Each structure stands twice: as C-alpha cells, then as structure tokens.
Amino acid sequence: MSMAQTLHHSGVRGRLTPQAPLAPLVWFKSGGAAETLFEPADVADLQAFLRESDPATPVMALGLGSNLIVRDGGVPGVVVRLGKPFATVRRVDEVSLECGGGASGILVSSSARDAGIGGIEFLRSIPGTVGGFVRMNGGAYGREVKDILVEARVVLRSGELVTLSPAELGYTYRHSALPEGAIVVSATFRGEPAEPAAVQAEMDRIAAAREASQPLRSKTGGSTFKNPLPSKAWEVIDAAGCRGLTIGDAQVSEKHCNFLLNLGTATSADIEALGEEVRARVLKHSGTELEWEIQRVGVER
Incomplete structure (x- = not known):
C-alpha cells in the first residue's frame, strides 16, 4: 500500500497528492515531482499527519518556491505546502x-x-x-x-x-x-x-527600486548567492565576467547578475550547473567563495 493511501485512511482532512509535479509551483518552472504533496487543512491536520507518518520519511516545506531549485529527479518523502488556510x-x-x-x-x-x-x-x-x-x-x-x-x-x-x-x-x-x-x-x-x-510610500519606493534592478518578469529564483560581506555578490560575479553567461537555457541575468534565469526550457541541472560555473569563475578571479542562498532540494535525475 502506498504512503498516500495509508495516510489517506488515517483521517487526513487536507489534500494529499502522490507524484505531484513541483515545476508549476516554483519560480524557475523546472524540476521533478514530490513523492507526496500534502496541503493541510489547518495546524491540527498537519500535526496529526506528521505524528502518524513514518519518522524516517523526509518532510520539506514549500512556500512560493521563489528561492528554490527542485532537482530533476524530484523530492523523496513529503512536501508540505501551506495554502489558503x-x-x-x-x-x-x-x-x-x-x-x-x-x-x-x-x-x-x-x-x-x-x-x-x-x-x-x-x-x-x-x-x-x-x-x-x-x-x-x-x-x-x-x-x-x-x-x-x-x-x-x-x-x-x-x-x-x-x-x-x-x-x-x-x-x-x-x-x-x-x-x-x-x-x-x-x-x-x-x-x-x-x-x-x-x-504605502515606503512600499512604493521599495517596489520601484526592486523593479529597476531585478529581473522580475522572468522565470528566476531570486538572489542566487549570499552576499560575501562586505562585497555584494553581483559585483564579484560581474567582475569575473559572468554577466549573461549561459548553460543550455539557463542564463546569468544581464540586468542583475546575482539572478539566474530560465529562458525557456532549462532543466534544474542546467540552472544548478550554471550556478556552480559562476562559483568556480568567481573563486578563480577574486578568491571569493560564493555560498548558495537558493536552496537546492531533491535528487538529480
């Protein structure tokens, strides 16, 4: 009996979806499926579900999927998405x-x-x-x-x-x-x-600053790397000549080079490989070791 069926019988009130595609739920629009996606009805439903599930089953929360690479082989275990409730x-x-x-x-x-x-x-x-x-x-x-x-x-x-x-x-x-x-x-x-x-004026100022500097109309994952304080990540990436660099359909944004873009049909492997290439070039150029800010989850295909 599959996990989804087992859990279904235990009185879960939220929605359980086996083999749920995650690409539509994340900003990059790439990556594999969740073994099980759970959208709980409320806090008590989430508590009951976790209590009753095998403690060895991995559990991961998914928000808007803005700061996330879901690898192409998908995510084992349970992905919990807190929806409307x-x-x-x-x-x-x-x-x-x-x-x-x-x-x-x-x-x-x-x-x-x-x-x-x-x-x-x-x-x-x-x-x-x-x-x-x-x-x-x-x-x-x-x-x-x-x-x-x-x-x-x-x-x-x-x-x-x-x-x-x-x-x-x-x-x-x-x-x-x-x-x-x-x-x-x-x-x-x-x-x-x-x-x-x-x-409202402060929110407008922030929204305008963001619109001017970041590629918001694209399939992106937000800031890719943590700022290597006191420097800014985009500065060391730009200095290493990575602005506009591509692997497959994955590209370092021309507008803000701490953003990676999916220009169309990039796989998560392309996006992650591009990030690693940027890290290697920056390390070679300035000796700065960039740390991922975007979370990378799941298994490679």
Missing part, C-alpha cells in the same frame, strides 16, 4: 500582526499598512511566504526578519507544536537553526505606529 493576517495589538505561514510578503506588508504599522514594509519586496522568511531570516533594504519577529509557532517533525523566540531560532545572515522537517505555521511580527500613507 494559512494565508492569514490578524492584528494582535497596536503594532503587532500574527501571520499564517502561508501568507505572502505582499499580504503582510499591505495588512501592516492598513493597520497603521510601519517597519514591516521590506517584506513587500521578498517574494515568498512567512514560513520561508522565518526559516531563512529573509531580508531586504536594510532590515531582516529577526528585527521584527516576536515569536514563531512551529510544528516539529514529531507533530509537536512549539513557540520559538528569535533567540531560539539562532538567526544569522539568511539562516536559522530551525530543525530539519519543522514547519513554520505562523509568526508574530512587531513594527511601530505609522501613517498608512507613509507606509
């Missing part, structure tokens, strides 16, 4: 919002604007969901999640629901100590009182 934002007090793990940066920042809360505008520019921001300590325009996070509610691989503080999440640059298989189901963010018009 988790795309919620609720005002907690004058300056705080409790946001579901499936809420997008645009939803969170516009809800903050409507509530007269400033300091959260930068989320407008991060293409992803709250779950991903919290896991990766997402940041842009001088702020990052650890600056605004009060606490996160996380379902562990065991099915246990825990509340974690920023200190417990062990934040560093684009990284948290969130354990393997843990899923962020909600987070509380705190800003400061602000006029909605001022918040």
Whole structure:
C-alpha cells in the first residue's frame, strides 16, 4: 500500500497528492515531482499527519518556491505546502500582526499598512511566504526578519507544536537553526505606529527600486548567492565576467547578475550547473567563495 493511501485512511482532512509535479509551483518552472504533496487543512491536520507518518520519511516545506531549485529527479518523502488556510493576517495589538505561514510578503506588508504599522514594509519586496522568511531570516533594504519577529509557532517533525523566540531560532545572515522537517505555521511580527500613507510610500519606493534592478518578469529564483560581506555578490560575479553567461537555457541575468534565469526550457541541472560555473569563475578571479542562498532540494535525475 502506498504512503498516500495509508495516510489517506488515517483521517487526513487536507489534500494529499502522490507524484505531484513541483515545476508549476516554483519560480524557475523546472524540476521533478514530490513523492507526496500534502496541503493541510489547518495546524491540527498537519500535526496529526506528521505524528502518524513514518519518522524516517523526509518532510520539506514549500512556500512560493521563489528561492528554490527542485532537482530533476524530484523530492523523496513529503512536501508540505501551506495554502489558503494559512494565508492569514490578524492584528494582535497596536503594532503587532500574527501571520499564517502561508501568507505572502505582499499580504503582510499591505495588512501592516492598513493597520497603521510601519517597519514591516521590506517584506513587500521578498517574494515568498512567512514560513520561508522565518526559516531563512529573509531580508531586504536594510532590515531582516529577526528585527521584527516576536515569536514563531512551529510544528516539529514529531507533530509537536512549539513557540520559538528569535533567540531560539539562532538567526544569522539568511539562516536559522530551525530543525530539519519543522514547519513554520505562523509568526508574530512587531513594527511601530505609522501613517498608512507613509507606509504605502515606503512600499512604493521599495517596489520601484526592486523593479529597476531585478529581473522580475522572468522565470528566476531570486538572489542566487549570499552576499560575501562586505562585497555584494553581483559585483564579484560581474567582475569575473559572468554577466549573461549561459548553460543550455539557463542564463546569468544581464540586468542583475546575482539572478539566474530560465529562458525557456532549462532543466534544474542546467540552472544548478550554471550556478556552480559562476562559483568556480568567481573563486578563480577574486578568491571569493560564493555560498548558495537558493536552496537546492531533491535528487538529480
């Protein structure tokens, strides 16, 4: 009996899809299928599912798939996608919002604007969901999640629901100590009182800056490499002559060379190979060892 069938009989209320294609769900539009895709009905449904599934089965959360290469051989185990039931934002007090793990940066920042809360505008520019921001300590325009996070509610691989503080999440640059298989189901963010018009103006400024500098109308994965502080990744990539470099249909963006593009039918292998080629050229040119910021998951074909 397949895992999907076994789990189906155990009273799961969400949607279970065996061999679910992931390419349509990720920004690069490439890669293989999830062995099982689970879209839970609510937190309790996710907890029950994880409790009842074999502890050896790998579990991975998928948000908007903006910062992700799914390898062509697909992802073994279970991919959990927090859909509509988790795309919620609720005002907690004058300056705080409790946001579901499936809420997008645009939803969170516009809800903050409507509530007269400033300091959260930068989320407008991060293409992803709250779950991903919290896991990766997402940041842009001088702020990052650890600056605004009060606490996160996380379902562990065991099915246990825990509340974690920023200190417990062990934040560093684009990284948290969130354990393997843990899923962020909600987070509380705190800003400061602000006029909605001022918040909107800041969101507009951020959106315009992003539009001017980043290839947003393309199949891309966001920032490919972490900035090798104090330098910027795009600078060392450009200096190494990689702007516009291609492998198959994968290309280093001409507009912002820390972005990789799928020009059409690039495989995930093409995209990942291009990233590795960029890393090799940068290392040779400047001695800088670029670290991937984009997550690479699954197995090669």
